[in-house]
Amino acid sequence: MVVVLVGLIISLLFSLVNIAAPLSYIQVWYSFLATGLLIYYLSIAGLLAPYQPAPALHFQPSSSTEDAPDSEAAATPSPAVEVLEPSLAGDAAEKAPQCSPASPRHAVLPTDPDLARWAAKLTRHMEAERPYLAPELTLGELASQLRTNTSLLSRVINTCFGQNFNDYINTHRIAEAERKLQDPRYQHYTLLAVALESGFNSKSTFNRVFKKLKAATPSEVAARLNL
Template sequence: MTFYFSVYSSPLLFGFVQGWIYAVLLWVRGRREERLSDLLLGWVLVGLSFNIWEYMLGFGGIEILWRELEFFPRTLGFLFPALCYFYLKSQINADFRFTWQDAWHVVPFLIQVMYHISVFSMGHTFVEYWKAAVHYPYHLEDVEFVVGVGLNVYYLILSMRLYRHYRVWIKTQFSQTETISFRWFRNFLIALTTTMLFSLLMTLLSLGLGLNYWQNWWDELAGVVLIYYVSINGYAQVQPGRRLTFGQLPVLEPVGVTIPLVVDEHKGETALAGIENRQEVTLTQPILTDDLIIWRDTLLVYMDNERPYLDPDLSLIDLARRLRTNASVLSPVINVGTGKNFNDFVNQYRVEAFKRQALDPASQHLSLLGIALDCGFNSKATFNRAFRKLTGQAPREFVESMSG
């Protein structure tokens, strides 16, 4: 068999090879660092590569898939969308491992594979008969297509929901979320959805306009672009410095009533010490028990006196350990007791520390970013976002308004 290089076959070949090279690199790294997410992303790339290899071989003049291997399973099919979903689960939860409860995700793929292998094993003559007498007349090919689209949509929704819940969760657990936000996966979902919609459009155009083999090439080229994007960006995805275990703790988001709360700066009692003499704080239901009220007051005094917010990597678990308690106790204390999630709670202290230091004549030689880093922020983007969210102003606007 000779592969013919052309403007049609070459890009597909390069994409196919790209996908497999990075899949192997991910498998090696995943095995070495015991990271399941790398292993699964490698299989995602294999799935993307198999999605284009039919056209790659066809444009290259190799027709083995349409002759000797007709009806044999050629792609990961119904398994591919589930792989994308579990890749995200393994990224945001380092302790995630497959269990028997996850086996049902493989069932549609196994049914599809068993059907195709059963027909294929009967020989080429039977395959041709089956296609003409059963597969096409009874629209089994159309059923597979519809089920495939349905699974893509289903797992896309699951992935988006999981990602959204994760983004809420990290704000209740970490004071810095930039490096663990996994915006790459959000972009991956967008790219995957765009490619899927384009493929669906090309399929509809092919059915409606009777597009030929060569005109459908653009659909495959979009798959190549997706392979390059996923392989390069997925492999370069910065892994968090700490083990993420999303799903172990409940997410408590502050919603509810607003009541006035008095703050005594000198005694360090109740509310956010050192911010204002009187302010309003949003409390959630249910109201704190007496035990949690004691923990809240202890927390606020500790924040004021020990200033743990100066640690840029401070997390809920770290703070709980310093207070000799656990995160499941401290989480409702912060969310219900202060009306803020952990991220906003800690950043509020950092913002107030920045305000004081920025207005201190002794700090005039420092840049605003330098002051922000001294106050516990770890990047300019995080600082600007937190400052504007909590004050409604940009940092420079605040300094200029106070100086004027």
């Protein structure tokens, strides 16, 4: 960029001088010489670029307690993928939820420690930041928050939690709605207000998801919780 800028300045100076006092053929020739040298330099620099050492990249973790991703995530094209630190691997694996067919939200295959670490990290993020409260949350946005890619995140949710992305997020929204239905501070809220406060964007979606995941309507669950 510096060389191109210098070349533009030289051409501009020759043009200004030529306007003020017309240059001879020999004098104008030096302008073409400067342009040729610029093109020659850029060509050589382009040919040598693949052989230049790559600059060191330094990634900053989002918090001191978060573990970093596996090598597979680092190899996937992603603008901000963390690097796994061996010192954190043991602690993260210990915090990873265990496999339990009866509890798909906490089902992790112990044979894949990398996925288990990501499952633990995802669980912590969901509990601390509660991104599911955003009605328009997408897989890409959640992956960006975790500083990984959608392929890895989708694999973690499918494998470790036994759900697709929509069901996984809606499970947290339903749990949030149940907490609000039991909270005295929300007793004066309508079911629509509870749905909107829990991350749903409409009452119809709230009812449909509630029926799917709880086999009951929100009003039935609300009556049962408030007995």
